[in-house]
Structures are given as C-alpha cells and as structure tokens.
Amino acid sequence: MKNILILLGVVLGIAVFATSCGDAKPKSTEIKKENETIMDNKNVKEIYFAGGCFWGTEHFFQQIRGVVGTEVGYANGNKKNPTYEEVVSHTTGFAETVKVKYDPEQVDVKLLIDLYFKTIDPTSIDKQGNDRGNQYRTGIYSTDKETESIVKAEVAKLAKNYDKPVAVETIPLKNFYKAEDYHQDYLDKNPGGYCHIEPGLFEMARNANPLPKKQTKEMKYQKQDKETLKKKLTAEQYTVTQENGTERAFQNEYWDETREGIYVDITTGEPLFISTDKFESGCGWPSFSKPITKQLIDEKLDRSHGITRVEVRSKTGDAHLGHVFNDGPADKGGLRYCINSASLKFIPKGEMKDKGYGDYISLLEKDKK
DSSP, X not given: OHHHHHHHHHHHHXXXXXXXXXXXXXXXXXXXXXXXXXXXXXXXXXXXXXXXXXXXXXXXXXXXXXXXXXXXXXESOSSSSOOHHHHTTTSSOOEEEEEEEEOTTTSOHHHHHHHHHTTSOTTOSSEETTEESGGGOEXXXXXXXXXXXXXXXXXXXXXXXXXSOXXXXXXXXXXXXEOOGGGTTHHHHSTTOOOSSOHHHHHHHHHSXXXXXXXXXXXXXXXXXXXXHHHHSOHHHHHHHHXXXXXXXXXXXXXXXXXXXXXXXXXXXXXXXXXXXXEOOSSSSOEESOOSOGGGEEEEEEOGGGSOEEEEEETTTOOEEEEEESOSOGGGTSOEEEEOGGGEEEEEHHHHTTTTOGGGXXXXXXXXX
C-alpha cells in the first residue's frame, strides 16, 4: 500500500508547498554507535524503533512530550547507503526505523516502549497494517548496554500480555542510514497520507506524558481574549494573528534579524523558534527550519486564495503565524517555516535570562559544540 502511494505523495507534497509565504537527491548517513554517538546536549538520549511503515511511527513519537527529535531511516542491514528501492527489494536486510531522541528528564524510556507497543501487532512477522516485507519487521534497537537491558526487560514484561510469541527484535543498533528527504516528516508534509496507525493513537500520544500538575498550574502562557489583544497589539499584529493576515515581504521587523536570541508568540510570550534554526531564504519573511518543538504549534491545511498550503498556528495562543513549505535547506530537514514578524517578539540572548527565558539559552549553544 505504501509503495503505491509514494509517488503520489511526492507529487502532492510539491503541489502543497511549492509557493511563496505570502499569499533531491536522497542522502544517507551512517550514525556513530554507543560512546561515539553525537548528542545535541548531555541530557538527550536516543533509541531506535522499527514499527512497520516509518511515516506513522515517526509522527506518533513526535506527539510525545519529551521527544526532542526524530529521523526516519533504514537500520541493521548489510550494505552502505541503501536507497528506498534497494530496501524494498528485500535484498539488503534493512528495517524501516525511526531514530528517536528524547530527554530522560521529561519522559521515561519505559513509557516510550509501552506506547510503541500500542502502535503495532508485536506478534506479527514482517507485516504491519497493509504493508508486507522484512523491511516492516518490528524491533527496538539500542546504542548502549543500559538501554538494551531496559528494552529486553520491558519487552519480556509486555510479552506476557499476548498468547502468541512476540516478534519484536531487541538487539543493538548495527547501523542506521537516514532515509530520503521526502520520507522525513511525511505526515506533516502530507496531511491525510497513508498511515497504518489509528488516528486516535496520535491524540493518545499527545496526552500520554502530561506536565506534572504543579507545572501546569504555574504555566504563564495563556490565550487571551480578542478585546485584550486589540488593546495589547498593534493593528498589523492583530490583523496577522487574529485575522490570518500577511505583512509585506522585506518590510517587516525580523526578516533580516541576525542576532542570537529567541522568538516568542506575540500574543502569549510562549517560546516558538530560536535563532540557530533561522536562515536566509530570500522570501522576505523570517524563515526557520523547525520550531523549538512541534508540540508548540498546530499545522492545518489552508485552501484560501485558490491555493493549497499548510498554515502554522501557535497551539496555546491559537495565533496565525505563517505557513510551512518543503523548500528549506536539506541539511536542516528540508522544511521552511515562513513566519510573519508581526506574530513574533524577538528576545536577544543577552535579555533572555532577565525576561524569563534563561532555560532556553542552552539551545543557542548546542550548534556551537
């Protein structure tokens, strides 16, 4: 099923995103293993899940609080730099796999394993949903002995819930190669695309690891009513954020802003983007390769003005931010979040601590290491 839809998905993806903000050759890389694995910071760990079609598995893990990054690729095969065509030929031994980076201080790996089991039939061999073939086998692959021990113990515990033997591999990661760019964030680029995971499970994932009650009560970012916003915002800021307006290209506050710092929702103050993910796209609006976390934003189909695009809104403030396209830098994931300056407030690095954003300063440092 997925093989049939790939070409259609690529064509539709181009149609959806190949437009301005206002109104590749595939790459494969081998990761370093165990103590050689490169992390974004000392708190981030990684684990690899093979759960059938990697489009849905990636999207599922992206919903979980504490997951800070994902990448789809091919794991534990017998050649270097495989292409998708080689993987589906059943001659390379690779499994479609999702690399999951997570913060163990926010989410327990045991919870990730438990949630993963809800997306698969763990007793099925070489098939999940409508997909058949050894590239769709299930497995959890580790890069360190401690995680491997946890995985084996958790899978053995979960296996007691099934009448048939569990077929999930629990072995070390041998190798991993990033899949072609059009596979990355596939369901974000192609809303409604094929997925073997029931849609309701995505909502379950979003609610599976809520903030502790104390933190929830102390959260300072809250949506404000329109009357308050009319008094607080400029006319342009209100038009853009509340009425889906678009400011002029090259005539807005942050299109050429190059200082280090953080960009927050003008309506709530909630952090959305950081300067290390900002790049010059030539479109005349601030462009980012990704938000700080996708849990801060909503992406919705926008068919206004006779074209199809994907709108970006802040989740807490429900403010219109801009649109996302797939013509961004390939080495940064291939996406371009084209955002109106009027939807944002920029906090320079030197002011972040005093204005309550000190916890985010480390994000500005990670790309310098």
